[in-house]
Amino acid sequence: MNEKKAVVLVSGGVDSTTCLAIARHEGYEVFALSFNYGQRHRAEIEAARRVVKALSVREHLILDLPLDAIGGSALTSTIEVPKDVPPDLMQNRIPVTYVPARNTVFLSFALAWAETLLAPDIFIGVNALDYSGYPDCRPEYIQSFEQTANLALKECVEGRMRIRIHTPLIEMTKAQIIKKGAELRVDFSMTHSCYDPDPFDRACGRCDSCILRKKGFREAGIADPTQYTQ
Amino acid sequence: MNEKKAVVLVSGGVDSTTCLAIARHEGYEVFALSFNYGQRHRAEIEAARRVVKALSVREHLILDLPLDAIGGSALTSTIEVPKDVPPDLMQNRIPVTYVPARNTVFLSFALAWAETLLAPDIFIGVNALDYSGYPDCRPEYIQSFEQTANLALKECVEGRMRIRIHTPLIEMTKAQIIKKGAELRVDFSMTHSCYDPDPFDRACGRCDSCILRKKGFREAGIADPTQYTQ
Numbered sequence: 001m002n003e004k005k006a007v008v009l010v011s012g013g014v015d016s017t018t019c020l021a022i023a024r025h026e027g028y029e030v031f032a033l034s035f036n037y038g039q040r041h042r043a044e045i046e047a048a049r050r051v052v053k054a055l056s057v058r059e060h061l062i063l064d065l066p067l068d069a070i071g072g073s074a075l076t077s078t079i080e081v082p083k084d085v086p087p088d089l090m091q092n093r094i095p096v097t098y099v100p101a102r103n104t105v106f107l108s109f110a111l112a113w114a115e116t117l118l119a120p121d122i123f124i125g126v127n128a129l130d131y132s133g134y135p136d137c138r139p140e141y142i143q144s145f146e147q148t149a150n151l152a153l154k155e156c157v158e159g160r161m162r163i164r165i166h167t168p169l170i171e172m173t174k175a176q177i178i179k180k181g182a183e184l185r186v187d188f189s190m191t192h193s194c195y196d197p198d199p200f201d202r203a204c205g206r207c208d209s210c211i212l213r214k215k216g217f218r219e220a221g222i223a224d225p226t227q228y229t230q
Numbered sequence: 231m232n233e234k235k236a237v238v239l240v241s242g243g244v245d246s247t248t249c250l251a252i253a254r255h256e257g258y259e260v261f262a263l264s265f266n267y268g269q270r271h272r273a274e275i276e277a278a279r280r281v282v283k284a285l286s287v288r289e290h291l292i293l294d295l296p297l298d299a300i301g302g303s304a305l306t307s308t309i310e311v312p313k314d315v316p317p318d319l320m321q322n323r324i325p326v327t328y329v330p331a332r333n334t335v336f337l338s339f340a341l342a343w344a345e346t347l348l349a350p351d352i353f354i355g356v357n358a359l360d361y362s363g364y365p366d367c368r369p370e371y372i373q374s375f376e377q378t379a380n381l382a383l384k385e386c387v388e389g390r391m392r393i394r395i396h397t398p399l400i401e402m403t404k405a406q407i408i409k410k411g412a413e414l415r416v417d418f419s420m421t422h423s424c425y426d427p428d429p430f431d432r433a434c435g436r437c438d439s440c441i442l443r444k445k446g447f448r449e450a451g452i453a454d455p456t457q458y459t460q
Contacts (some may be wrong), residue, residue: 063296070291070339072346094384103344104382108338109300112331116302135387144381148374152334154324157365 003029005119007110008033008057010043012047013193013228014213015169018123018181020055022168023186030057031117033110037102038068043201054190063109073099073193080195083206087215090162090208094133096206103136107145107165114163115153123166127153129173140170153181174216189225198229205230232281235349236396238287240264243423244278244443245399248411249355252283252398253375255414260287262317263340265324267332268298268306273431277422284420287317293339303329304425304441311426316409317445320438324363327425327438333366337375344393345383351397372397404446412452419455428459 006028023030027218034048045062052060067075074096075081081097103126110122126137134139144164155161169177181188193213194203203210205228217224238259240246245363253260264278275292282290298306304326305311311327333356340352356367365371376395385391399407411418423443424433435458447454 061299063299065295066293067342069293070346072342072343094388099342100345100384101338101379101382104338104341104378105335108331108334110333112297112300112302112329112336115330116300135384136382138381141381144374144378145453148334148371148378149331151330151368151371151374152366154328154330154365158324 003027003202004121005029005031005117006121006123007031007033007114007119008123009050009106009110009125010048012044012051012190012191013209014181014188014216015125015127016176016178017051017186017188017191018177018184019169020051020057021181021184021186023123023166024055027179028121030055030117031113032057032060033113034060034062035106035109036062036064037065037099040075040081041192041197043192043194043197046201050190050191054187058059061113065105065109066105067099067102067105069198075099077198083204083208085208085211087211090133090212095208098134101136103141104145109147111149111153111163115155115161118155118161120161121164121166123168125169126167127169127172127174127177129171137170139167139170142170173219174212175219178216178220178222181222193226203228233257234351235259235261235347236351236353237261237263237344237347237349238353239336239340239355240278241280242281242410242421243439244404244418244421244446245355245357245407245415247281247418247421248407249353249399250281250287251411251414251416253353253396254285260285261343262287262290262351263343264290264292265295265336265339267295267329270305270311271422271427273422273424273427276431277420278382279380280420284417291343295334295335295339296327297335299455302332303327305329311437312386313434315438315441318442320363320442323376325438328364331366333371334375337379341379341383341393345385345391348391350364351394351396353398355399357399357402357404357407359401369397369400372400386442403449404442405449408450408452410447412447412450417452423456433458
């Protein structure tokens with residue numbers, strides 16, 4: 001079997017898991033990439049291990065990145081994670097859970113691995129529609145990064161490879177993403193979304209990520225398998 | 231004193247040290263950034279510590295990056311470092327010392343720190359002229375990365391900051407860089423260039439980096455303080 005190879009960024013949340021299922025469905029042999037970057041919700045990594053196993057990838061690489069040495073985010077420092085923000089207000093500000101340059105850092109490691117594997121396709125589950133807060137989730141950013149990537153790599157400059165950043169979820173609402181995942185038989189009970197889980201990794205139910213997850217399942221008309229503490 | 235802040239990438243070689251001296255000369259308060267990325271020439275980090283101390287920066291951050299988990303380069307794996315390649319032949323190929331996506335990875339961490347510090351100026355000592363092998367040292371790559379950066383960061387998208395990537399050495403020959411450094415009183419005995427030093431961190435004198443260093447000093451008419459084993 002000669003499958004096409006792809007590097008897929010997998011955080012273990014609803015979006016990246018659905019993105020991974022799409023890549024598998026499209027026939028890619030998947031090299032999954034996850035990051036331990038000092039995020040307070042390390043439960044992500046365990047979720048990533050579970051979904052990667054369930055979706056039979058070729059290899060799973062988990063890299064330690066010192067983004068917490070830089071800080072600047074509620075996810076990597078002691079800044080408090082906001083709670084109980086209504087979804088319509090989330091649209092109006094970039095939240096403190098924004099991590100400086102996170103997707104640029106993540107995609108740059110994906111590039112390095114893609115070149116080493118000669119795997120020109122990179123999948124990232126960014127989403128600009130239902131959660132437009134993060135600047136590095138927008139189509140104009142992704143297009144620009146792709147252009148930079150093709151100028152950066154030896155294999156591209158010498159004409160043997162062309163990097164393509166796939167963002168299958170970028171124009172979807174959270175409800176549409178959940179429906180798509182369900183259609184591809186994703187078991188969402190394996191995924192983790194909460195930014196601020198309790199010591200037993202149970203979701204808080206009140207951070208932006210939990211609120212959007214709940215809303216997404218509700219709007220999709222699909223039962224949310226998550227056990228929230230609140 | 232209210233100095234302008236800049237993030238400067240410092241590897242401890244001739245180029246990045248001269249670049250740092252230029253940033254200081256231009257009046258920037260410098261936040262120096264170095265990386266331990268599994269390179270075989272870790273003597274770089276010691277050199278970076280020395281030059282950063284001599285050039286009085288505000289802060290020096292040394293980050294561990296797992297580029298060796300990805301491999302694909304003679305600098306981060308067991309691929310052998312080429313020796314005795316004549317400089318005119320170096321121009322014709324991208325050498326195996328190329329590290330996939332290295333400058334994209336380095337610059338993405340510089341971006342994260344720049345945003346956290348609100349320091350829009352980033353200096354990198356890339357050089358396209360005398361050593362045109364690496365694709366991520368070319369002006370078109372740097373310009374594209376700068377564009378991507380300004381789409382990636384919250385502070386940029388919200389109009390409070392504009393990232394500028396400074397590459398003062400990009401059009402200079404190695405000899406011109408050495409002359410410039412000497413003019414700014416850089417003590418080159420503190421710097422390290424060799425890709426494949428011996429266990430006592432002494433330069434081999436035969437890798438591309440040593441050969442270009444020797445040639446640069448010779449053409450600049452300045453004595454090379456390096457003790458080469460060959």
